[in-house]
Amino acid sequence: MSFQMKNRPARRGFQAAAISLFATLATAAHANWGGLNMPEGVSILSKKIYGLHMLIMWICVILAVVVFGAMIYSMVKFRKSQGAVADTTIVHSTKVEIVWTVIPILILVGMAVPIARTLIEIEDMGDVDVNIKVTGYQWKWEYEYLGENVSFFSTLKRDSDAARQVGSGIDPESVPNYLLDVDNVLVIPAGQKVRFLLTAQDVIHAWWVPAFGMKKDAIPGYVNEIWVQVEADKTGVYRGQCAELCGRDHGFMPIVVEVKSPADYDAWLRAKQAEQKLADVAPGTPAPVASAAAANVTQQ
Amino acid sequence: MAYEHTADAHHHDEHDHHGPAHGWRRWVFATNHKDIGSMYLIFACVMFFVGGLMAMIIRAELFQPGLQLVEPQFFNSMTTMHALVMIFGAVMPAWTGLANWMIPMQVGAPDMALPRLNNFSFWILPFAFTLLLSTLFVPGGAPAGGWTLYPPLSLQTGDGFPMAIFAIHLMGASSILGSINVVVTIMNMRAPGVGLLNMPLFCWSWLITAYLLIATMPVLAGAVTMLLTDHFFATSFFSASGGGDPVMFQHIFWFFGHPEVYILILPAFGIISEIVPAFSRKPLFGYDAMVYATAAIAFLSFIVWAHHMFTVGMPLAGQLFFTLSTMMISIPTGVKVFNWTATMWKGSLSFETPMLFALAFLFLFTIGGFSGLMLAVVPADFQYHDTYFVVAHFHYVLVPGAVFAIMAGTYFWLPKWTGNMYDEKLGKLHFWLSAIFVNVLFFPQHFLGLAGMPRRIPDYSTQFADWNMVSSLGAFGFGLSQLLFPYIIWKCVKGGQKATDKVWEGTKGLEWELSSPPPYHSWTEPPSREIVARGVQH
Numbered sequence: 001m002s003f004q005m006k007n008r009p010a011r012r013g014f015q016a017a018a019i020s021l022f023a024t025l026a027t028a029a030h031a032n033w034g035g036l037n038m039p040e041g042v043s044i045l046s047k048k049i050y051g052l053h054m055l056i057m058w059i060c061v062i063l064a065v066v067v068f069g070a071m072i073y074s075m076v077k078f079r080k081s082q083g084a085v086a087d088t089t090i091v092h093s094t095k096v097e098i099v100w101t102v103i104p105i106l107i108l109v110g111m112a113v114p115i116a117r118t119l120i121e122i123e124d125m126g127d128v129d130v131n132i133k134v135t136g137y138q139w140k141w142e143y144e145y146l147g148e149n150v151s152f153f154s155t156l157k158r159d160s161d162a163a164r165q166v167g168s169g170i171d172p173e174s175v176p177n178y179l180l181d182v183d184n185v186l187v188i189p190a191g192q193k194v195r196f197l198l199t200a201q202d203v204i205h206a207w208w209v210p211a212f213g214m215k216k217d218a219i220p221g222y223v224n225e226i227w228v229q230v231e232a233d234k235t236g237v238y239r240g241q242c243a244e245l246c247g248r249d250h251g252f253m254p255i256v257v258e259v260k261s262p263a264d265y266d267a268w269l270r271a272k273q274a275e276q277k278l279a280d281v282a283p284g285t286p287a288p289v290a291s292a293a294a295a296n297v298t299q300q
Numbered sequence: 301m302a303y304e305h306t307a308d309a310h311h312h313d314e315h316d317h318h319g320p321a322h323g324w325r326r327w328v329f330a331t332n333h334k335d336i337g338s339m340y341l342i343f344a345c346v347m348f349f350v351g352g353l354m355a356m357i358i359r360a361e362l363f364q365p366g367l368q369l370v371e372p373q374f375f376n377s378m379t380t381m382h383a384l385v386m387i388f389g390a391v392m393p394a395w396t397g398l399a400n401w402m403i404p405m406q407v408g409a410p411d412m413a414l415p416r417l418n419n420f421s422f423w424i425l426p427f428a429f430t431l432l433l434s435t436l437f438v439p440g441g442a443p444a445g446g447w448t449l450y451p452p453l454s455l456q457t458g459d460g461f462p463m464a465i466f467a468i469h470l471m472g473a474s475s476i477l478g479s480i481n482v483v484v485t486i487m488n489m490r491a492p493g494v495g496l497l498n499m500p501l502f503c504w505s506w507l508i509t510a511y512l513l514i515a516t517m518p519v520l521a522g523a524v525t526m527l528l529t530d531h532f533f534a535t536s537f538f539s540a541s542g543g544g545d546p547v548m549f550q551h552i553f554w555f556f557g558h559p560e561v562y563i564l565i566l567p568a569f570g571i572i573s574e575i576v577p578a579f580s581r582k583p584l585f586g587y588d589a590m591v592y593a594t595a596a597i598a599f600l601s602f603i604v605w606a607h608h609m610f611t612v613g614m615p616l617a618g619q620l621f622f623t624l625s626t627m628m629i630s631i632p633t634g635v636k637v638f639n640w641t642a643t644m645w646k647g648s649l650s651f652e653t654p655m656l657f658a659l660a661f662l663f664l665f666t667i668g669g670f671s672g673l674m675l676a677v678v679p680a681d682f683q684y685h686d687t688y689f690v691v692a693h694f695h696y697v698l699v700p701g702a703v704f705a706i707m708a709g710t711y712f713w714l715p716k717w718t719g720n721m722y723d724e725k726l727g728k729l730h731f732w733l734s735a736i737f738v739n740v741l742f743f744p745q746h747f748l749g750l751a752g753m754p755r756r757i758p759d760y761s762t763q764f765a766d767w768n769m770v771s772s773l774g775a776f777g778f779g780l781s782q783l784l785f786p787y788i789i790w791k792c793v794k795g796g797q798k799a800t801d802k803v804w805e806g807t808k809g810l811e812w813e814l815s816s817p818p819p820y821h822s823w824t825e826p827p828s829r830e831i832v833a834r835g836v837q838h
Binding site for chain 1: 662671
């Protein structure tokens, strides 16, 4: 820092604060340094969104260098302690003021073009291959594959749920994918355009998988849409969370999506259809019926 | 004038025969702008520590993954109450306190225009916050649906629900009354020669803030009243099953909420516009442009509200409109930052505590402005929205923004108020600890948000552990450092090196033409033409 500190307590305070700053940075020495920026994601849209994020971030960095540079220069160069004498005649300059009004306007107009282009693409819901209705409940998700007779609930996995209780004594580090694992995983095909229709039963939730680049609110009485097309070679498991405060267990309704190749996806869907048909004929049994009843309870 | 009725003549100072009343009557029946200003500032300081304690509970729970200290519902109450207490209890009353102290002195008036209204608008606040804070002890707990009170979630609040709504009504009433007083004082009580286009920028920014408050507080009152009737009188303004619309609440709320953001920051712009010239020993660069920029920001603040809700599902045209109008705000805000920088250019700078806080404001508020510009980019906002990136953004503009400006203003004017210099060494210590810890606290939250951590969660997956720990350590450091602030003020009130009338070498303005401390009634006679000519801005 360029400030001159003549008095000792201030310097001591500065040192104490600086030491604690380095101590905290040292704590973070084993941090996940890859986790400093937005992930690029695996969908067509997420890459474009990432591109816009980086563009606006670099614009801000360049502006920051210019503005902070001028401030720091002034603070170093025009110090009274260095004998600087104020030039009190500088109070106004129409020319300079026009320049620093017009340049930001040009930057904004320049930004508006890629923003509009990306938005138009985000809102394009045509040519959809798979439609999935997502319903938010306090505090779980329901997925329904429209026209496929497949639907199920997806809730936080038991081991995470046990570990997250106050005073559980279970170390979260010992739980695989702590708070980001569910009982029933959502499965979608890679390389196909999947449309999600988002709504909610009780309060507002938001469905968000960072790797897909999009989040949107799931609102009672509304159906919102987003589309996701994961790149064909990016099969794998992607995780997210509810992103709109929805009550006590808002932090505990994760989203897990498994992206499979179209062939594997079809096989999974057929198996799921067969399983759910069985469940329909034998009502006493498994998950869908029981969790639907639970959902009715939360509705009331 | 009203103040003439208040006092039985005591000889407290050589300027005036009307001294303060004795004992509790001086405060309960206060009509003096300085007494009321002090009460506002003390109240704000108390609430700053109450809200700060809640922040400490939040950061302590987030120190490591897993739930160690509090239940999730109580955690949600803490985030909700922290916001309400800090916004309505700390920052807004602090601004009104500074307005009370400074505006009459700056425009050459003896007091605020409406002293009894002034008393009323202050004394509403302790009742409002007693009501709000007592929700912590009723069945169902304090509101836990976020300070934004989005239905249907906010309708699930327990017995505290109507209490919180009435508390918000009271706070709104207090703000409106305080604002009316500011407008009337500035419009009617300016001394001859103090024109609208040469009065201090603190008065200008407060005048515009007051209009924002008068325009938007009734909107908030309407929104929360509709919540109340939805809850108790079977209306369905916001209930989809009854034909209502939960998104409509968000539109109404943010029509209040975005101007509210500028209510919190515009007076800060005013204070920084006083401090930077004073310690650069040079007049403010582009005074007129500063006034117009402030007015432009205020106007734009009414047409950008939906950028808080890009993810609710808006038509394409709506998203484009709100992204462009939001980005336009960066133009007048940029003008302000450039003007402050140009004010320092070829100045003669010294770095006393008020200037240090003002400089930290310039850097750190600008960082908050940059992240705001990023948030305006709708497609990217689909990623940022409701993550810690947003938390980092608004804390950068509110803590090293609004709060640092309040502290800068306090150190700037404290010698004027008390007649004593504060302890400069302790002031600098307070500054350095605050400036460093505030960055340790909030900068890592940018990383957490970008990496995918949602806001308002009491527990997180282990990938977020490291930066949360850093942020929490920063929070504890920041919280502890703030204890210095009331101590320094207390010490200054008790005594210290005597301050001159001008206090600082580069100050200019009518308040510096009064004695330090100023007489109980500021300008019992309008300042003479010569004094005004010395004191006005240009």
